[in-house]
Every structure is written in structure tokens, then in C-alpha cells.
Amino acid sequence: MESDALMxxxxxxEGxxxxxxxxxxxxKDGRKVKKGLLFRSAELTGMTNEDKKNLKPLNLKLIYDYRDKAEAIVKPDPQIGNERHERIAVNGEDKSTAKDEWDxxxxxKTFTRDKFAQVYREMPIQNGSYKRLMHLFKKPEENLPVLHHCAGGRDRxxxxxxxxxxxxxVTFETIMEDYLLSNKTLVxxxxxxxxEAAQYVSGAQLKNFEEGFLLHEQYLDASISSIFGNYGKFGKYLEREFGVTRSDRERIKDFCLE
Structure with a gap:
């Protein structure tokens, strides 16, 4: 998919x-994800009244927030229409991982690409937030359209x-293109x-951070290889981690694809 089509x-x-x-x-089977069912974004606090007016017709049923409590208290999610809100921290409430939750x-000062890739490696395994997300996804008729988001709408x-x-x-190649699009939308x-980083580091260290903090294939690849390393197949991962069976998956596809 060309990045223009992605854009x-x-x-x-506005906000x-x-x-x-x-x-x-x-x-892969030539179908397409239907428009108007799955949305993603960065945090929503800055949403203007005009934004809300533009988003109301989406008739969201659910806003699903990956952030932790501290992040959500500082920047709470607004109510757009009649949607439900759920928040389960991807990185737990114990401040153990993810950019916004580290000091x-x-x-x-300690950022390296390998360290950041390690966060990605751990994210998809035994994660309460993704377990809940997939549990909701299993009942698309009840929970879609959904908007899922974190702080920048890029990592979690x-x-x-x-x-x-x-x-x-969807193929991993297409998923990767969509993932890297955040480098354009988040300039x-x-x-x-x-x-903010420049208040703590400078010179080569700052340059290293600026380069490394952009999204790189290495990061999402770490999540994907972690899934295959632990489960061998994506279908097996879906079944064991989330209880999403082959027939669940077909049902979800029939609802979401055209």
C-alpha cells in the first residue's frame, strides 16, 4: 500500500x-478492512469541540486506553458521544516500562535501541491489556467501532x-508500513x-536519542519475533494467549472485512 493511500x-x-x-x-485473501470500525490515535485530551463534532458521526461504542493511571489522570479522555471507556495499562500500573512511565x-540518559526493542519484545506476551482488547475484539458486534490509543498512538x-x-x-509487511506511518503523522x-529530551541530554547522546526514538522496523519486529519465538504460529498465539479460536477468527473477519 502506498504511503499516500495510508495517509x-x-x-x-485540530487537537x-x-x-x-x-x-x-x-x-492476504484480497478482502479489505471495512472503514469506520477500527480507529487508533494518540492521547485525546486536546480534542476541540470542533473535533468532537467531527467524531460524533463515527458512533464509537468504545474508547480503549493503553495508558497507565498516572498518564490518564494528567490527560483524561473526553466523552465524545455515548461510548464506553476502558483503560488497562499495557505496561502495568507499576511504572516498570514504556516511555511515559519511566523517570x-x-x-x-539510558535510552538505546536495543533496550527499547526489549520493551516491544515483552509487550505482546502475557499482557492483561491486550488480553482484554482481544476479548472485546472477539465480540465485534458489541464493541465496534472502537478507538484504541496510548500517549503518542505509536508504541503500545x-x-x-x-x-x-x-x-x-493482514500481512506483516503491510502492518509494518502502517506502523511506520506514525513517523509522518507524529512529526x-x-x-x-x-x-524534552534536550533538558536531560545533549550532543551525541541527544542525537542518538532523536534517531533511535523514531519508529524503526526493529521495534515491531521484536514484538512479532517474540510471538513466533513463544508460540511458533500466530494462530496458536491467538488461541493460547487470548482464547481466540480459528472459528472466532473467521467470525471476526466476516464482521470486519469486505
Whole structure:
């Protein structure tokens, strides 16, 4: 899929970064993800009244938040329409992982690509947040349209999006293109992060962070290889981690694909 076609799915909102419809993406069997069912974004606190007006017609049933309590208290999710809200931290409430949950000084000073890839390696295995997400996805008629998000809508949301899209039969190659699109949609967000980093590190260390903190194939690859390393097959992973059987998967596909 050309990145222009990917960019077309970005909703131009005033106060929210990286809000996009996951519909229109092709699957291996030649079908496409229906538009208007699966949405992803960065945090929603800055949403303007105009944004809300534009999002109301989506008739979201659920907003699913991957952030931890501390993040959500500082930047709470607004109510758009009649949707339900659920929040289960991908990295637990114990502040053990993920950018926003580390002490910034330590995060910026000790950042390496390998360390960041390790966070990705751990995310998809035995994770209460993704377990809940997939449990909800198993009943699409009750829970879609859904908007899932974290702070930047790139790391925790990127792994969540990979799980949803792969369940629907999208190739890893296409999933990777969609993942890397956040480098284009989050230019301003990344600049803000780099400005914050510059308060703690400088020179080569800052440059190293700016380069490494952009999304790289290495990161999502770490999640994907972790799944295959632990389970051998994606279908087996779905079944053992989430109780999503082959017939569940077909039912979800029939609901979400055209």
C-alpha cells in the first residue's frame, strides 16, 4: 500500500495527533478492512469541540486506553458521544516500562535501541491489556467501532494494531508500513519529545536519542519475533494467549472485512 493511500486514512483533527481509520487496508485473501470500525490515535485530551463534532458521526461504542493511571489522570479522555471507556495499562500500573512511565531523566540518559526493542519484545506476551482488547475484539458486534490509543498512538497502540490487523489476515509487511506511518503523522509530537529530551541530554547522546526514538522496523519486529519465538504460529498465539479460536477468527473477519 502506498504511503499516500495510508495517509488518506488520517483524520485531520485540530487537537489530536495521529488519529486514523484502520479501514481500507488489504488482507492476504484480497478482502479489505471495512472503514469506520477500527480507529487508533494518540492521547485525546486536546480534542476541540470542533473535533468532537467531527467524531460524533463515527458512533464509537468504545474508547480503549493503553495508558497507565498516572498518564490518564494528567490527560483524561473526553466523552465524545455515548461510548464506553476502558483503560488497562499495557505496561502495568507499576511504572516498570514504556516511555511515559519511566523517570524522564533515566529514560533519556539510558535510552538505546536495543533496550527499547526489549520493551516491544515483552509487550505482546502475557499482557492483561491486550488480553482484554482481544476479548472485546472477539465480540465485534458489541464493541465496534472502537478507538484504541496510548500517549503518542505509536508504541503500545502500534502493537495493539498489529494484533488486530494480523487477526484479520493482514500481512506483516503491510502492518509494518502502517506502523511506520506514525513517523509522518507524529512529526510535531516527536519534536516535543526531543525538546524534552534536550533538558536531560545533549550532543551525541541527544542525537542518538532523536534517531533511535523514531519508529524503526526493529521495534515491531521484536514484538512479532517474540510471538513466533513463544508460540511458533500466530494462530496458536491467538488461541493460547487470548482464547481466540480459528472459528472466532473467521467470525471476526466476516464482521470486519469486505
Amino acid at each position: 488518506e486514512r488520517v483524520l485531520p483533527l 489530536v495527533y495521529n488519529f486514523r481509520d484502520m479501514g481500507g487496508i488489504k488482507t 524522564p531523566a533515566t529514560f533519556y 497502540t502500534g502493537v495493539g494494531a498489529m494484533l488486530l490487523l494480523r487477526t484479520l489476515g 510535531a509530537y516527536h519534536q516535543e519529545t526531543f525538546a
